[in-house]
Amino acid sequence: MQMRHHLQFPPTNGKDLDQDEVFFYVRDAEETVKLRFHDYASIYDRRGLYEQLFYDRLKCASPKKVSTMLAETLDSVGQNLTERRVLDLGAGNGMMGEALKQYGVARLIGADIIPEARDAAYRDRPGLYDAYYVEDFCNLSPSTTEELKSWNIDCFTTVAALGFGDIPTSAFLSALNLVELGGWVAFNIKETFLDESDTSGFSRLIRELIFSECIDLYHLEKYRHRLSIDGTPLWYFALVGQKSAEIPPDFLKRKEIE
Numbered sequence: 001m002q003m004r005h006h007l008q009f010p011p012t013n014g015k016d017l018d019q020d021e022v023f024f025y026v027r028d029a030e031e032t033v034k035l036r037f038h039d040y041a042s043i044y045d046r047r048g049l050y051e052q053l054f055y056d057r058l059k060c061a062s063p064k065k066v067s068t069m070l071a072e073t074l075d076s077v078g079q080n081l082t083e084r085r086v087l088d089l090g091a092g093n094g095m096m097g098e099a100l101k102q103y104g105v106a107r108l109i110g111a112d113i114i115p116e117a118r119d120a121a122y123r124d125r126p127g128l129y130d131a132y133y134v135e136d137f138c139n140l141s142p143s144t145t146e147e148l149k150s151w152n153i154d155c156f157t158t159v160a161a162l163g164f165g166d167i168p169t170s171a172f173l174s175a176l177n178l179v180e181l182g183g184w185v186a187f188n189i190k191e192t193f194l195d196e197s198d199t200s201g202f203s204r205l206i207r208e209l210i211f212s213e214c215i216d217l218y219h220l221e222k223y224r225h226r227l228s229i230d231g232t233p234l235w236y237f238a239l240v241g242q243k244s245a246e247i248p249p250d251f252l253k254r255k256e257i258e
């Protein structure tokens with residue numbers, strides 16, 4: 001049976017806080033602990049807390065949405081998700097991996113920057129991943145890069161992990177560089193990313209990639225990612241595209257993206 005935690009949201013609303021600064025309390029037998037939404041290590045260490053917070057209480061729909069869109073896009077072009085060798089970056093404790101496995105994939109490779117994510121995935125979803133790398137994709141060693149290449153990755157997913165201080169642009173690009181030409185990419189991003197006024201590195205990178213020849217956009221859809229702690233819908237875009245050209249090594253520099 002899934003373990004239940006005693007969660008409490010603070011009395012003040014989270015409107016002035018960025019998504020990564022929002023906090024809550026979790027009460028266990030001995031103490032009440034204040035955690036920020038981005039205290040991933042402490043959240044993953046408490047079995048079931050991540051699912052209870054983001055999925056039960058805040059109704060996160062993103063792994064289901066992005067995996068379904070990916071499967072349907074592949075279906076529409078006569079390809080099968082079941083044959084794909086997928087790298088899931090920012091895999092956390094395996095929510096996206098689990099959603100992908102509902103469809104079936106040929107290989108599932110997880111990656112995250114903190115060991116607590118891998119440990120929680122192995123603890124809570126044993127056998128889900130064929131391999132799980134704890135790596136900083138901004139600084140992959142040549143030997144890890146070679147090992148990752150040996151999986152012949154032809155699909156790259158990242159869900160609820162872009163922007164707000166999570167995966168940096170250079171880490172995203174090094175994962176994209178591992179994907180074979182003609183491979184697929186599926187991820188979600190906050191709703192403002194198409195606005196010129198959103199000058200954050202990530203939004204600019206995604207816009208540049210879509211308008212370059214590197215990613216061929218197949219499906220873009222706005223949907224409710226989850227609720228804020230005040231019950232307000234947080235709207236995101238889910239995006240599915242095909243890698244249509246290698247990314248030039250100086251892409252970020254040329255576009256002046258941090």
Ligand SMILES: C[S@@+](CC[C@H](N)C(=O)[O-])C[C@H]1O[C@@H](n2cnc3c(N)ncnc32)[C@H](O)[C@@H]1O
Nearest residue numbers: 090091092095112113117159160161166167168
């Ligand atoms: C909100 S969780 C999303 C987890 C999972 N994809 C899901 O949908 O439930 C974000 C994850 O991104 C990971 N992350 C943050 N920065 C990262 C980086 N630079 N490289 C890889 N993973 C990162 C965090 O450790 C965390 O596990």
